[in-house]
Amino acid sequence: MLYDEIENPGELTPEEVHAQYVAELAETVESVGVDDVVAATELDRETVESVANGEKPELTLEDAAGILATGDAPPKDTILLEVRDHLLMGMTTGVLDIDTLASSIDSDLGARALQQKIEGRAPMTLEEYALVHHFIADRNDRD
Template identity: 45%
Template sequence: MLYDAADDPAALSTTELREAYETQIRTVVDDVGVEAAAAESGVDEAQVAALADGAVPEMHVEDAAALLALSDDYPDSEAIVLELRDHLLMGMTTGVLDVDTIASNVALDLSGQEVQQALEGRTSMTLEQLAAIHGYIAERNDR
């Protein structure tokens, strides 16, 4: 479900955490095949092929969820996205974090408002952005 792709996200760099997401998604794509994954998920076939071959930091969370949802091991894509958002927001609550603190502590060119919009689903979030935000929240909760 993306947020559970790594056992200890706080211990990983943004790149390592993003790679854990990609590995989780790639497992599903490998099981169903690139063409079938693209056709069934609605994700661009070139992007699915790029994932099968390596890193896709610009893949959007919604596309990642659509690919994960192809497996019987995961719920539908909407449930994946909603559960991911809930997990991040609960982590913010536990870590007593606000969006401005996150924005100022992650290596993304996002304002607090843009972080909030991404977390709430009002704008699309990439896997790279998710990894930076998720990693920071996890790190703060490990303190």
Template identity: 45%
Template sequence: MLHELVADPGELSPLELYDRYVAKLRSVIDEHGVEAVAEESGVDPGTLDGLASGDEPEITLEESTAVLAIPDDAPDGETIAALARDELLMGMTNAVLDVEAVESGLGGELEAREIQSKVEGRFPMTLREFALLYQHIEGVR
């Protein structure tokens, strides 16, 4: 699962956490190939090619989890994304954080309503945004 790829996400910077996630995506792409991953995941081959070649194209949480779902022993991408969002919500609950507190902790990088909509899955979330939110929440927790 995405939220289980790093043992102590709160100890890393958001960029370091994002880099770890991208490394995992690259390993899946390297193992299965751009074309096969694109076909199975529905992610644009150009995005996958960029990731594989070391670029960092913008990729959504859903696209990321679709890639992580490629190995045979992995759950489907929707389940991985739902569990990642649930982990954000549980982290906020355990740390007694509301969306306004998260907004404040992020220095206004994301607005409270935007955070809530993304965590609930009503608006798309990028992998960078997930790393930013998850690192902050786990750092407070």
């Protein structure tokens, strides 16, 4: 479910982590069906079809959770809470503050914007999530 399906995310690149998220979403769309995913989410058919084809459309973490929730996963809100909890726990385990995280990932996000995204007060793209998840996992692997 976005964070526990990837074995050793710290050993991958952020791009590889993102690709694995997209593959997980594609599997869900394949098993549920494009029509049912479109009906159950706020995503348009073109976006869902591109996910099914393994392409990497710009998706938010909320979009991804919505897709997963159409399958055997828990509801979207539960997925989002678990993902955010996982990030915050990873930061705690790695003794990682938001300023260090923001300055360490390959992104233009400042600490305040990143904190809002991690806490769910601002939308986070799946690609941004991959960057953050990868960095936290890598940091925790080194400690």
